[in-house]
Amino acid sequence: MPDPVAFRVMNEIGIIDQLGTTMFERAMPDGLTLPQFIVLNHFVRLGGERTPNALADAMQVTRATMTSTLQRLAAKGFISATPDAHDGRSKRIAITALGTEARNRAIQAISHDLSAMHEDIGTAAFEAALPFLVQLRIFLDKRRNLG
Amino acid sequence: MPDPVAFRVMNEIGIIDQLGTTMFERAMPDGLTLPQFIVLNHFVRLGGERTPNALADAMQVTRATMTSTLQRLAAKGFISATPDAHDGRSKRIAITALGTEARNRAIQAISHDLSAMHEDIGTAAFEAALPFLVQLRIFLDKRRNLG
DNA sequence: ACGATATAGTTTGATATCGAATTACAAGGA
DNA sequence: TCCTTGTAATTCGATATCAAACTATATCGT
Numbered sequence A, B: 001m002p003d004p005v006a007f008r009v010m011n012e013i014g015i016i017d018q019l020g021t022t023m024f025e026r027a028m029p030d031g032l033t034l035p036q037f038i039v040l041n042h043f044v045r046l047g048g049e050r051t052p053n054a055l056a057d058a059m060q061v062t063r064a065t066m067t068s069t070l071q072r073l074a075a076k077g078f079i080s081a082t083p084d085a086h087d088g089r090s091k092r093i094a095i096t097a098l099g100t101e102a103r104n105r106a107i108q109a110i111s112h113d114l115s116a117m118h119e120d121i122g123t124a125a126f127e128a129a130l131p132f133l134v135q136l137r138i139f140l141d142k143r144r145n146l147g
Numbered sequence C: 001a002c003g004a005t006a007t008a009g010t011t012t013g014a015t016a017t018c019g020a021a022t023t024a025c026a027a028g029g030a
Numbered sequence D: 001t002c003c004t005t006g007t008a009a010t011t012c013g014a015t016a017t018c019a020a021a022c023t024a025t026a027t028c029g030t
Helices: A005-027 A034-046 A052-059 A063-075 A097-121 A123-146 B005-027 B034-046 B052-059 B063-075 B097-121 B123-146
Strands: A079-083 A091-095 B079-083 B091-095
Touching: A005 A034, A005 A097, A005 B005, A005 B097, A005 B123, A034 A052, A034 A063, A034 A079, A034 A091, A034 A097, A052 A063, A052 A091, A063 A079, A091 A097, A097 A123, A097 B005, A097 B123, A123 B005, A123 B097, A123 B123, B005 B034, B005 B097, B034 B052, B034 B063, B034 B079, B034 B091, B034 B097, B052 B063, B052 B091, B063 B079, B091 B097, B097 B123
Parallel strands: none
Antiparallel strands: A079 A091, B079 B091
16 A cells, blocks of 8 residues: 555655755854744844744744744844733843844855755746645644644 | 745745644654654565665665664564674664554554545645655755765 | 633753764775 | 775764643633
8 A cells, every 4th residue: 555645745845854954054154053043034034023922833833942942042142032011921032133144144055055946946846836835834733723 | 035935935844844743743652753653664665674774865864863763663662673694783674563563553543634634635736746845855865965 | 809710931851853973893905 | 914994883962843741920700
């Protein structure tokens, strides 16, 4: 019995994620990891402040995971955290100037790999694949929240 | 500036991998993890014996990672390891009867989630997405081996 | 007002993963 | 034979991740 096609797709996705993450982190300066970059990029793209909880939701990770990533970013001086004036349980996270610089260096560092991907696979193929991936991600997210 | 489409695709793939792995491991009996299942499934599908090195190549992980996963599978009695008679550095790994049973229970445990995926997304969409994913995986694998 | 419940964040313990260093053995060359 | 180089596997230290347990604060119901 062959593996169901959904299983084969998930398997390929797992390997791609693994290889892609390794490629990214090898190219990074500042010892920046992919999850750390994604947080910095989120702040540069959308601006403002966020709670750890909102970041965890946006990145689809648990709050525990986000706590860990934010602690490492704070240790590098790439983010700041201030207590929320209206809710004693909460925090406001923002990117620092140092963090913005690190994010921009990261963009530069990965641009060569991204270009190679566009050349080899074709930008059109990425565009074509995106709707399926979004639909699959939304399905899995819904299913997670059901239990 | 929007993120390049290849970056958005890699980002979706990362989230899908994360959500899919969590869904899988929640459904698993025997505390089986996804990497552990993949090794067992490999043996059931293809039979025979393998070296840790060959398994690491097949799963696209480092030998260090495979050492760790094999140690946990051996601790559960799901695989056996015997020294190679002709090469003192090497080992021969095989699945045990207990391992085969665990793999079959795992298949059962995940079948409901897989069915839901096929129903929601459509089997045809998975078939259509597979060639792109294979191409992307092969590109990243080649690129890794170049450095 | 108070007790029950919910929410924000952290901590802990486990697994996976990488790269780098290490150990043990193999193969080849002088 | 011995030395160098190569290969198989493991160990180590770091990061990410989850679930579960925990702390602290907020909100809701009576």
